[in-house]
Amino acid sequence: MNSVNIIGRIGKEIELKYLPTGSAVASFSIAVNQDYKKQDGTKVEKTSWFDITAFGKTAENVNKFFGKGSMIGIRGELEQQTWQDQQQQNRSKVIIRMMSFTFMDKKQDSQQQPTQQNYNAPQQQQNSGTSNSYEQNIPTIDIDNDEIPF
Numbered sequence: 001m002n003s004v005n006i007i008g009r010i011g012k013e014i015e016l017k018y019l020p021t022g023s024a025v026a027s028f029s030i031a032v033n034q035d036y037k038k039q040d041g042t043k044v045e046k047t048s049w050f051d052i053t054a055f056g057k058t059a060e061n062v063n064k065f066f067g068k069g070s071m072i073g074i075r076g077e078l079e080q081q082t083w084q085d086q087q088q089q090n091r092s093k094v095i096i097r098m099m100s101f102t103f104m105d106k107k108q109d110s111q112q113q114p115t116q117q118n119y120n121a122p123q124q125q126q127n128s129g130t131s132n133s134y135e136q137n138i139p140t141i142d143i144d145n146d147e148i149p150f
């Protein structure tokens with residue numbers, strides 16, 4: 001079995017390329033934070049970086065909906081890549097080959113991301129100065145996060 005599930009933040013803008021066959025390839029890295037306490041009670045924060053590669057429609061969609069700083073959930077497989085460097089030394093690294101992704105940003109966070117602004121936005125009515133009727137009927141509720149039981 002070769003399966004990886006990981007959640008992290010995208011570290012830099014996604015690099016999208018196309019193969020001669022026309023298939024899309026997206027490459028990016030994500031940062032995963034791990035917090036733990038040592039035996040003496042000292043809190044330790046550790047960040048690990050993972051290289052991600054996606055192909056086809058998955059690559060195009062991840063490029064369309066995510067950008068630097070976006071939180072993303074990834075399901076994929078580990079893949080070892082090998083090559084020879086300029087000194088003819090054998091090199092290798094392990095990447096995560098993405099099979100699918102999940103949106104992990106809170107709705108308010110994703111609205112701040114320019115690549116995600118229009119994803120869930122309702123289409124505006126043309127030639128109309130009024131807002132959609134369903135927007136007019138939504139009451140405003142002031143709830144503090146501490147009041148939510150989950």
